[in-house]
Amino acid sequence: MSNPKIAIIVSSTRPTRFADIPTAWIKAQADARGDIDAEVVDPRDFPMASVDEAASIAGAPTQVPVARQWQKKLAEFDGYIFVVAEYNRSITGVLKNALDQAYVEWARKPFGAVAYGSMGGTSALAHLRMIGVELQMVPVRNSVHIGGGDFFKVHPGFGGSGNLADIAGSIEPSAKALLDDVVWWANATKAAKA
Secondary structure, three states: OOOOEEEEEEOOOOOOOOOHHHHHHHHHHHHOOOOOEEEEEOHHHOOOOOOOOOOOOOOOOOOOHHHHHHHHHHHOOOEEEEEEEOEOOEOOHHHHHHHHOOOOOOOOOEEEEEEEOOOOOHHHHHHHHHHHHHOOOEEOOOOEEEOHHHHHHHOHHHOOOOOHHHHHHHHHHHHHHHHHHHHHHHHHHHHHHO
16 A cells, blocks of 8 residues: 555644744654655645635535635545644634635545644644544544743744754654554555545
């Protein structure tokens, strides 16, 4: 069986986003393994307005061209890792909209997350897991949380280094567990669908 193809989906489109740092870091962690083919998918490349469809995307094809492009891209993957920024104790509006712009493409595929914020993105990830279940996705147990002192140590906007190697001892074991989970579930769901 070929390696599972996993999208690493960025959740923020802010010009000064921190997301690029953990995105590059988890991509490097995935690439170093040899049992996963990872690709970064950036919502900046799919600028979608809020969902404006005549009916639910779950039951009717989308009429919005950029949403069709988004759906086509998502369909390429066997699973997903979200790089989750926490805004006001939830996921970003951009990520919620991106999730809502697809349905069948998400179904029966695993997802995990690298979450960040002052509290490690825990509330945002909890919301993402609930949304994922409704989209018939398989949320994995393990995740990476960058929060508290570690978050401020590496976030350049707060005077941090911008280098996740400075907190490697805190997050590398979680990254291994996350990637192990996503690979296992991606292989299992691929086999079940075959």
